Amino acid sequence: MYYLKMIFRNALRHRLRSGLTVLGIVVAIVAFGLLRTVVDAWYAGAEAASKSRLVSRNSISLVFSLPLAYSNKIRQIDGVKAVSYANWFGGVYVTEKNFFPQFAVHAPTYFDLYPEFVVPPAQLRDFQRDRKGAIVGRRLANTYGFKIGDSVSLRGTIFPGNWEFVIRGIYDGAEKKTDVSQFFFQWDYLNETMRKVAPRRVNSVGVYVIGLSGADRAAEVAATVDATFKNSLAETLTETEQAFQLGFVSMTEAIVVAIRIVSYLVIFIIMAVMANTMAMTVRERMTEYATLKALGFGGGHLAALIFGEAAVISGLGAMLGIFLTYPLAEKFGKATGTLFPAFRVHDETVYLQLACAALIAVIAALVPCWRAARVRIVDGLRNIG
Secondary structure, three states: OHHHHHHHHHHOOOHHHHHHHHHHHHHHHHHHHHHHHHHHHHOHHHHOOOOOEEEEEEOOOOOOOEEOOHHHHHHOOOOEEEEEEEEEOOOEOOOOOOOOOEEEEOOOOHHHOOOOEEOOHHHHHHHHHOOOEEEEEHHHHHHHOOOOOOEEEEEEOOOOEEEEEEEEEEEEEOOOOOOOOOEEEEHHHHHHHHHHHOHHHOOEEOEEEEEEOOHHHHHHHHHHHHHHOOOOOOOEEEEEHHHHHHHHHHOOHHHHHHHHHHHHHHHHHHHHHHHHHHHHHHHHOHHHHHHHHHOOOOHHHHHHHHHHHHHHHHHHHHHHHHHHHHHHHHHHHHHOOOOOOOOOOOHHHHHHHHHHHHHHHHHHHHHHHHHHHHOOHHHHHOOOO
């Protein structure tokens, strides 16, 4: 108890210096937490991917489509439980700034393959009955104020023209990591419109989504699908949903690496600031440490005092930083709109923040502890005045 009282008194002796150091740690911990959350959000789609689903696309590129006729052949492959398909739409809502994923999907089968998209049965039936119907995620609805029955107009880019939709359903996520920022409409509406304006583009599918009878059969079924369409005019590349998602992440891997480097660089900088604070503290108290040694206190006692002071300052900054990370992450997530599928602070991020705070305290106190433990009583008392 006596040691704790001394530690806290020492930590608060120079309140301005300690306060500024704590503030610096708070900023560093918050910045580290937000940057790590951005990285986690980047991989959110891949982490939420199901192990029992495959995605099959054109082997050349996603830009090229696959024939609708492939659907029946894929369905007949052993190990395939269900098949659906979708096209990336890429429309613009009001302005290019309003980006969110849009897919034309096979209404009767698509949502059966995605149980994590929770749609009220009545809304799903309304969507399937209305050719111009659309289902949007809860986050997307909250961002743009979409409500059931609202009319939404998208300006096509890949598929030119003005496209009118009616919101028939709003889906929620079965888990926190589920992407609830997507816009789905009927593939039949897209196909029928293309039949009128661009007949050569009809009956074309962007990707096939394949539900498996068991996740352990993913490699076998993927190989069979690709072998089935080998040497055809549109060969396929079939992979797990996670691998498909990671393919997009890999395109921006350099950005992710840069963010990670910056997050640790922030911690390194505040570590240097903390080390400087502790070095100044020990230098000012050499006489006190020499006096304590003269009274019989050993080097271990002095080290405990210094480590304890560093732990108090770093711990206080870490607690405040972690406390502020959650509301700031929520505001940041709202500010980015639907840019990230899911933006939330993971438990692993908090653990990393605590580990960084502990590392800051230990590294910053190492050299001052060594100096205080080695100080000679005569040399320490000579510094009086």
